[in-house]
Amino acid sequence: MTLPEIAAHFTLPGSVESHSEIPTGLINSTHLVGCAGGQRFILQALNSAVFKKPAEVMENIRTVTAHIAAKDSDARGLELIPTTSGEPWLTLEDGTLWRCYPFIEGTESFTKITSPDLAYKAAAAFGDFQAKLADLAPSLLHETLPDFHNTPSHFSKLLSAAEKDPRARLSGAHEEFDYILSQKALTTLLTDADLPVRITHNDTKISNILFHTDGSAPPVVIDLDTVMPGSALYDFGDLVRSAAASADESEADPEKVFLDPALTKALTEGYLSTAADFLTPAETALLQDSVKVITLELACRFLADHLLGDIYFKTNTEGHNLIRARNQLALLKSM
Numbered sequence: 001m002t003l004p005e006i007a008a009h010f011t012l013p014g015s016v017e018s019h020s021e022i023p024t025g026l027i028n029s030t031h032l033v034g035c036a037g038g039q040r041f042i043l044q045a046l047n048s049a050v051f052k053k054p055a056e057v058m059e060n061i062r063t064v065t066a067h068i069a070a071k072d073s074d075a076r077g078l079e080l081i082p083t084t085s086g087e088p089w090l091t092l093e094d095g096t097l098w099r100c101y102p103f104i105e106g107t108e109s110f111t112k113i114t115s116p117d118l119a120y121k122a123a124a125a126f127g128d129f130q131a132k133l134a135d136l137a138p139s140l141l142h143e144t145l146p147d148f149h150n151t152p153s154h155f156s157k158l159l160s161a162a163e164k165d166p167r168a169r170l171s172g173a174h175e176e177f178d179y180i181l182s183q184k185a186l187t188t189l190l191t192d193a194d195l196p197v198r199i200t201h202n203d204t205k206i207s208n209i210l211f212h213t214d215g216s217a218p219p220v221v222i223d224l225d226t227v228m229p230g231s232a233l234y235d236f237g238d239l240v241r242s243a244a245a246s247a248d249e250s251e252a253d254p255e256k257v258f259l260d261p262a263l264t265k266a267l268t269e270g271y272l273s274t275a276a277d278f279l280t281p282a283e284t285a286l287l288q289d290s291v292k293v294i295t296l297e298l299a300c301r302f303l304a305d306h307l308l309g310d311i312y313f314k315t316n317t318e319g320h321n322l323i324r325a326r327n328q329l330a331l332l333k334s335m
């Protein structure tokens, strides 16, 4: 089915005049659609290999966005555009799930940021997102990706990928693999800490937030597919990992990759400005360590995917996931 044919299933205000893919995400397939009359929309196919129960993902998104909207009617967030038959999303015969959101105009997203001011605002927005969900029972949400942030489990999956080595790639990745093995103790730091289970975003990388270009409103938290029960620390750690990195995840030269201390400070202050009230002392004490843990976790995931033949994360070139793993390790070493 072509994109205009898919778009025709949604209650859009006019015919599709333009469409283009937005390539930043590593998981879903995201398209910007322009309609006659000038209004723009996001059409997105959920990755069915990753999200095995897409309807549960959408139910989580609905529960969370409704809870936030009830508290803050001004929150300019994600609202689903229904299909022409009144459904909140479209399920094709092959099981692919498509959904449609208004394109939030006057905003931009970044894969890295350089301004401490923007860093502070992004972190405050993610803390606020968690704060607004602090009174919603985590048991109301489906665990759509079991063990998504279970670092020891990602470490074990890497070991098993290395043992199988189906593409004979381990010999070209020994340095990275050995370094990860040397960091085993770090993998259990958060799981051993008996942290509170909260409703968390679980994918707080900096491209998952939209900044209003005129600064007229707080940034909008997007990409809610992974919202489910989790630990606040993985959200904080993932934000710092992605936003305070000196270079993109795909940077060709790992020597250019390090964690920027000024951005880390701004992110920490911004996050605490909205999260300090609900965090426990145990969580606050582990904030900076959480950045190391999630960075190691992502290095495990990228390297395992490289060894298994790039079956999870979208890649542009052979060795892309190895480059990504190497950069996460460079980032970890700089902390």
Ligand code: ADP
Pocket: 022, 024, 025, 026, 027, 028, 029, 030, 042, 078, 101, 102, 103, 104, 105, 107, 108, 109, 207, 208, 209, 210, 222, 223, 224, 225
């Ligand atoms: P993925 O799960 O693949 O990361 P996202 O939902 O994060 O997909 O979308 C990818 C990119 O598309 C975002 O980083 C953002 O730039 C843009 N985007 C997504 N939704 C919207 C929206 N409603 N309005 C404006 N831009 C959006």
Ligand code: GN1
Pocket: 024, 025, 026, 027, 028, 050, 202, 203, 205, 208, 223, 226, 249, 298
């Ligand atoms: C994926 O979809 P996207 O690009 O926002 C991944 C995250 C990783 C991130 C690394 C569901 O996020 O866990 O941290 O890539 N999302 C999923 O860039 O696996």
Ligand code: MG
Pocket: 024, 025, 026, 207, 208, 223
């Ligand atoms: Mg995203």
